Amino acid sequence: MDVDSRMTTESDSDSDAAAAAAAHGGSAGGSGSGSETSSSSAPSTPGTPGTPGAAGPRPAPGYTVVNAVIDKKEDGPGCRCGHTLTAVPAVGEDGTPGYIGPRLILFGGATALEGNSATPPSSAGSAGIRLAGATADVHCYDVSSNKWSRLTPLGEPPSPRAAHVATAVGTMVVIQGGIGPAGLSAEDLHVLDLTQQRARWHRVVVQGPGPGPRYGHVMALVGQRFLLSIGGNDGKRPLADVWALDTAAKPYEWRKLEPEGEGPPPCMYATASARSDGLLLLCGGRDANSVPLSSAYGLAKHRDGRWEWAIAPGVSPSPRYQHAAVFVNARLHVSGGALGGGRMVEDSSSVAVLDTAAGVWCDTKSVVTTPRTGRFSADAAGGDAAVELTRRCRHAAAAVNDLIFIYGGLRGGVLLDDLLVAEDLAAAETTNAANHAAASAAATNLQVGRAPGKYAYNDERTRQTTMESGPDGTVVLGTPVAPPVNGDIYTDISPENAVMQGQRRLSKGVDYLVEASAAEAEAISATLAAVKARQVNGCGGC
Structure with missing residues (x-):
């Protein structure tokens, strides 16, 4: 998978001018290690470390290594960083012909390092390390079977690249930007269609000027409708x-x-993640002075079409960039990251959660009330294996239901090839309660003669985005369905259904973001209380 020509530098100390030019000459050599084949055990889902109290947000969960099945060496992604990992929903109904379960799609990245990669970053930083071996290969992790495979999609693939962006639109993965052996990648949108058994590459026709070539930016699908590209x-x-x-x-x-x-x-090198109700959170990053940022900002669309930023709630445990972040319900899970000068986020801050329902940040121990800086030495993990697992940068993360997956990255000048998983127990409790409520609602619908699923999640929410081909073979995206807003399910695609409801001012900052998920949190609490009451009264099967 190595590429003969060198990639542009992406080291922590790279200058912005040098980042645009392609480097030439030299040989690419890989580093890092890891088994290419593993046992067939299913991914484990550990609980959160520590014992949370009866009330209050749960701390960030702990991660373990997934022993995924890899039949052939080329099926596994191998060591890499600067790639993307995107969760794609299931196609069809379980148990029916043609059903395809939920998948994680890994695309691109750098598979080798150049320079003095053997020198520990703690003593020499990473100024002498350059990324190399850019790829355009596609790997698929089947969540149900716990198995990796390499895909060979039809159509013309994007050019090899790293530090690009990817996001799911239905059962399609949209890829844009990045940097490769020849420099910055074009700004074209490439789509990997996974609706059929054989994946296919398409190019999206977009008119007029756009963001332009860039790398280290973020992209997210907001309100299941708006593709946002920010920064870089x-x-x-x-x-x-x-x-x-x-x-x-x-x-x-x-x-x-x-x-x-x-x-x-x-x-x-920030992250951007979209909550199901249309709120986008941009977290961390590295500014123009190469200073890592600890701030988080929310971006939402008003009913009248205005977009507005607000400072997100809570106290972040650490600044970071080249990290990964993904939402599970109202909890933003952040992992790893760099601090510059060869240092990475260490200690209990390596994993953090922004609980947008409670308006607080949590690390692996407790709610964060003051920034936990100044403890970032090379051996800060202190032998804690769980912390060491997540001490990395340039990795990628994705979530399927209440499971958070992490793949690859860079640690101590070594490329990683491991797949990690954690379970958000707060989300699991919510899901169990929601399933109970949905089952009760379905039974009620049947009793009164309603068509089950007319307004149900599995009817409207899992409708697949359709593909339309232009005369030149290019592809356009089908119309997605708007998500639930503040707990209400809509079946149309009006803009109002993809934004936060009400005439609220984002300038309220913390108060706004807490308010934005208050209804969701209240509904969850009420449902959980009802379920627990039934269990106490001995009718848990009611």
Whole structure:
């Protein structure tokens, strides 16, 4: 998978000007180790460390290694960093012909290091390390069978790249940007369609000017409708611009947004994750002075079409960049990250959760009330295997239900090839309660003669995005369905259903973001209380 020509430097100490130019000459050599084949045991799902109290947010969960099945060496992704990992929902109904279970799609990344990679970053930083061996290969992890496979999609693939972005739109993975052996990748949108048994690459037709080539940026699908591209580096400097593509409006066109409120500074290597109700959270990053950021910002769309930034709640345990983040319900799970100068986020802050329902950050021990800085030495993990697992940067994460997966990355000048998993027990409790409530509602619908699923999640929410082909073979995205907003399920695609309801001002900052999920938290608490009451009264099967 190695590429003969060298990639542009992406080291922690790279200059913005150097980041745009492709480096040439030299030989690429891989580093890192790991077994290519593993046992067939299913992924384990450990509980959170420590014992949370009867009330209050749960701490961040602990991770364990997944012993995934790899039949052939080429089926496994191997050692890499700067890749993307995207969760794709199931296709069809379980037990029926043609059913395809939930999958994780891994694309691209750097598979080798150049330079003095044998020198520990604690003593020499990572200034002498360059990423190499950019790829455009696609690997698939089947969550149900716990098995890796390499995909060979039909169609023309994107060019090899790393530090790109990817997000799911239905059963398609949209990929954009990044940097490869020849420098910055084009700004074209590439789509990997996974609806059929054989995956296929397509190119999305987008009219007019767009974000332009860049790397280290973020992209997320907001409200199951708007593709947002934010920040990154255009080869000259970090950026803070926000671009939106409405997947429900054809022909497709990028539109530069001018959100109100206080937004993030120009930065790269941040993360952006979208909550189910349409709130996007941008976390961390590295600013124009190469300073790691600890701030988090929420971006939401008003009913009147305005977009607005707000500072997210809580006290972040540590600044970081080149980390990974993913939402599970109202909890944003953040892992790993770099601090610059060869240092990585260590200690209990290596894993953190922003609980947007409670408005607080938690690390693996407790709620964070003050920044936990100044403890970032190479041996800060102190022999804690769970902490050491997540001490990495340039990795990727994705979530399936209440499970959070992490793959690969870079630690101590060594590329990683492990798959980690953790379970969000708070989400698991919510899911169990919701399933109980859904079963009760379904029984009620049947009793009164309603069609089960007319407004049910599995009817409207799992409708697959359709593909339409243009005369030149290019592809356009089908119209997605708007998500639930504040607990209400809608079946149309009006803009109001993809935004936060009510005439709230994002400028309220913390209060706004706490309020935004208060209804969700209240509903969850009420459902859990009802379930526990039934169990106490001896009718847990009611």
